[in-house]
Amino acid sequence: MTGGASEKPYLSVVATARNDDHGGNPLYRTQLFINGLIAQCDRFKLPAELVLVEWNPPNDRPRLAEVLSWPAGEGYCKVRIVEVPNDLHARLEYSDRLPLFQMIAKNVGIRRAHGAFVLATNIDILLSDGVMRFLSERRLRPGYVYRADRLDVPAEIGAEWPIEQQLAWCAASTIRINRREGSLDLRDGVFYRIGPPLYFKGWLRNSVKGRRLVASPLGRASGLRRLAYTQAVPHHGIREHVRDSRLAGRVSSGFIWRGAVSTSIMLRHVGNTLYGFAYWFVAGFNDPRLVPGRIRRRFRRFGARLRAPLEHGDPAAVAGRRRRVLRVAVLPLATVRASWRVFRRKVRSLRLIWEIEHARLPLHTNACGDFTLMSAGDWDRTCGYIELEMYSMHIDSLQLYAAHYNGIKERFLPFPVYHVEHGGGFRPEATGQDALDATLARSAIPQVTNDDFRDFIVAMHLTGAPIHRDQPTWGFAGCDLSESDPVTAREPTPSAHA
Numbered sequence: 001m002t003g004g005a006s007e008k009p010y011l012s013v014v015a016t017a018r019n020d021d022h023g024g025n026p027l028y029r030t031q032l033f034i035n036g037l038i039a040q041c042d043r044f045k046l047p048a049e050l051v052l053v054e055w056n057p058p059n060d061r062p063r064l065a066e067v068l069s070w071p072a073g074e075g076y077c078k079v080r081i082v083e084v085p086n087d088l089h090a091r092l093e094y095s096d097r098l099p100l101f102q103m104i105a106k107n108v109g110i111r112r113a114h115g116a117f118v119l120a121t122n123i124d125i126l127l128s129d130g131v132m133r134f135l136s137e138r139r140l141r142p143g144y145v146y147r148a149d150r151l152d153v154p155a156e157i158g159a160e161w162p163i164e165q166q167l168a169w170c171a172a173s174t175i176r177i178n179r180r181e182g183s184l185d186l187r188d189g190v191f192y193r194i195g196p197p198l199y200f201k202g203w204l205r206n207s208v209k210g211r212r213l214v215a216s217p218l219g220r221a222s223g224l225r226r227l228a229y230t231q232a233v234p235h236h237g238i239r240e241h242v243r244d245s246r247l248a249g250r251v252s253s254g255f256i257w258r259g260a261v262s263t264s265i266m267l268r269h270v271g272n273t274l275y276g277f278a279y280w281f282v283a284g285f286n287d288p289r290l291v292p293g294r295i296r297r298r299f300r301r302f303g304a305r306l307r308a309p310l311e312h313g314d315p316a317a318v319a320g321r322r323r324r325v326l327r328v329a330v331l332p333l334a335t336v337r338a339s340w341r342v343f344r345r346k347v348r349s350l351r352l353i354w355e356i357e358h359a360r361l362p363l364h365t366n367a368c369g370d371f372t373l374m375s376a377g378d379w380d381r382t383c384g385y386i387e388l389e390m391y392s393m394h395i396d397s398l399q400l401y402a403a404h405y406n407g408i409k410e411r412f413l414p415f416p417v418y419h420v421e422h423g424g425g426f427r428p429e430a431t432g433q434d435a436l437d438a439t440l441a442r443s444a445i446p447q448v449t450n451d452d453f454r455d456f457i458v459a460m461h462l463t464g465a466p467i468h469r470d471q472p473t474w475g476f477a478g479c480d481l482s483e484s485d486p487v488t489a490r491e492p493t494p495s496a497h498a
Contacts, residue, residue: 009078009114010115012109012114013050014119015051015122017123018054025155026422029422030123033124036127036163037127038076040127040132040163041076043163048078048115049078050080051082051112052080054083056084056095056100057085064081070487079487080483083483092104094445097443103396104387110384111477112475116375117140117374118379119372120372121370121371124419125150125370125417125419126157127417128171130414130416131148131417140373141375144378146374146412147364147368147410147412148413150178150371150417151170152418153419153421154173156173157420174186176428178428179364180364181193183366183428192428356454359458359461359462363400363401364410372396374408382466386468390448391440394447395448402466405460405465
């Protein structure tokens with residue numbers, strides 16, 4: 001071994017796995033990941049460590065250290081396996097249905113990493129030469145979160161190939177590019193956008209098609225009630241999530257026509273009122289002595305209309321006549337009040353649309369769970385991933401928003417990372433999302449939905465602060481977890497985080 005073995009790691013690479021059939025043939029992908037990382041660290045002389053969190057290992061199967069091969073290489077990349085036992089896993093809600101809490105497991109590794117910078121990734125990733133060269137130049141800086149595009153490749157990589165051949169094959173066999181704006185499928189040329197387009201473009205399209213933009217209330221310390229909307233999602237039809245039916249309105253041609261009619265009625269009554277006021281003003285100015293008499297005659301005529309039905313003795317006719325007279329008397333005021341309410345509602349909706357568009361920051365959230373790199377201090381500032389006891393969808397994206405509202409800037413690396421395609425992985429196609437939703441629904445496993453994610457980011461925008469700034473025990477801080485080094489086959493030793 002060279003001197004790299006004794007040097008403190010510059011980079012800690014954190015991933016989580018367990019010896020089960022998650023995603024289809026996970027041991028093959030994990031072996032590719034381990035071999036590739038160790039080989040790349042040796043090629044670029046990068047002192048690093050792999051912190052592999054073995055979460056809730058199955059009791060009827062051997063541990064990862066026994067079923068995987070662990071190349072020693074030149075010693076630039078050390079390997080540590082931190083085990084989270086079954087009893088800790090059982091403390092979490094839905095532990096009987098979800099065998100692996102991916103983001104909480106990554107927090108365990110991030111909390112116990114020794115490197116100056118920590119990369120949170122997954123077991124099906126190969127780092128390109130461009131990424132490794134940038135890391136080996138030690139140009140990383142605190143206060144930044146580093147992101148990279150993910151390129152998906154088929155699961156046909158030869159595990160026995162050298163790393164140079166594997167990367168060349170990945171570059172020539174890419175099937176999908178996951179970049180900031182969305183995912184491009186190179187097989188059919190279809191582009192899947194991340195999130196809805198800008199609201200006003202969508203508003204024009206939905207006005208023509210008569211789709212519904214639905215609002216849900218969000219609160220702030222001032223008590224101001226705001227709305228959030230959901231956009232009609234391509235390939236899924238109209239997703240409606242009505243949380244306040246009073247604030248839900250249809251933006252369509254019929255709605256616009258009805259609004260125009262009500263506005264014209266209001267303007268007509270306002271014009272009549274102004275005409276009457278002007279007439280009384282001119283008449284009173286010309287002959288002020290006649291004004292009291294005109295007022296008395298007006299009230300007498302109004303009272304006569306109210307008393308007239310009493311002579312017929314029909315209670316129903318009396319009530320109907322009074323309602324009609326009162327309606328005519330208060331119609332201008334009622335119309336003005338109703339129109340004012342509609343106007344205020346539209347102003348609130350437009351105001352919230354403005355807030356939503358500002359809350360949708362142009363962060364690179366697409367496939368961010370496969371490559372999120374920050375300094376160890378910045379991970380500590382953000383308290384790691386938000387530890388929601390549910391499926392990991394959108395939790396990795398929330399981490400980027402939390403970093404932004406902690407003052408950590410995003411920096412994009414123009415070098416890809418390669419992702420080995422597998423059956424259980426997320427795909428941007430509608431069938432992939434529907435299949436995932438159906439699987440989670442059958443197992444009664446909760447997840448952060450698109451609406452929940454939108455509400456989270458709007459709440460962070462309104463408060464100007466991350467949603468999970470107070471997580472002092474993140475990553476099972478203080479728990480004694482077994483740690484082993486499979487390369488040197490050391491015996492497990494307790495490792496606690498202070």
